[in-house]
Amino acid sequence: MSYLKKIEYKIMPRKSFRVIRNCSGCGKKTHFINTERFRVNANGNKIDVWLIYQCENCKHTCNLTVYERQKPSSIPKEEYQAFLRNDEEMAAAYGMNMQFFKKNKAEVDAAEAEYDFIRLSECEDGNNENSDRILVQIHNPYNLKLRPERQIAEVLGISGSRVKKFMEQEQIEIESACAEMISAFVNKCIFGS
Ligand SMILES: [Zn+2]
Numbered sequence: 001m002s003y004l005k006k007i008e009y010k011i012m013p014r015k016s017f018r019v020i021r022n023c024s025g026c027g028k029k030t031h032f033i034n035t036e037r038f039r040v041n042a043n044g045n046k047i048d049v050w051l052i053y054q055c056e057n058c059k060h061t062c063n064l065t066v067y068e069r070q071k072p073s074s075i076p077k078e079e080y081q082a083f084l085r086n087d088e089e090m091a092a093a094y095g096m097n098m099q100f101f102k103k104n105k106a107e108v109d110a111a112e113a114e115y116d117f118i119r120l121s122e123c124e125d126g127n128n129e130n131s132d133r134i135l136v137q138i139h140n141p142y143n144l145k146l147r148p149e150r151q152i153a154e155v156l157g158i159s160g161s162r163v164k165k166f167m168e169q170e171q172i173e174i175e176s177a178c179a180e181m182i183s184a185f186v187n188k189c190i191f192g193s
Contacts, residue, residue, distance in 0.1 A: 002128035003135040008120040010139045016095025017108040025060035036091035038083040049083050051094050064104045098143035117154050133185045148177040
C-alpha cells in the first residue's frame, strides 16, 4: 500500500508498576514496589536472577523471576554486570514490562499506569508522494495493554469515538496490530488537525 510518509512512535511508561499480591506480613492484599535491587544466585553452571519487590506497609519482600536456571553463556555479559550492580535503568525496564509480570503471574495495578507517546522518527520519503496517507507505526516495547484505537487516538490527540468514526469512513485504516506494534494508515488531513 502506498503512503506519503511514515511516522514512528514508542509508548513509554513513566514509572515502574506496583504489584498487587497477598502479603504474608500484612495478612491481606497489598501493593509491592520495585526496590530496584536484583538478587543473583550463581549455583554451579546455573544462574538465577530475581528482581526484588517490597510490601509498601511492612517491608516484606517477594522476588520476581528474571532468569531461572540459565546457563551463564546465555546471559549477555553487560546485562549480567547490570544485575550485579543493581542498575537502576535495568530495574526500571523490567518494572515497566508487562511481559515480565505475565511470566511471573504477577498482577499489576494497571489503573495507575502513566505513559507517554514519544515521537521517534519521521521518514519523509514515503513510497508515493502523491498519496494522501501517512503510515503511523506505534511501538509498544513494554507490552502495555492499550487497544489500537486508543493508541491512535492518543497519537492524533483526538477522542476514541472520532477515531472510530474515521475508521468507518476509511480515513483511518489499521493495517496490523500485535502486542509489540501497530501500523495504521491515517489520512494526512486528520494528522495534525
Ligand atoms: Zn505487608
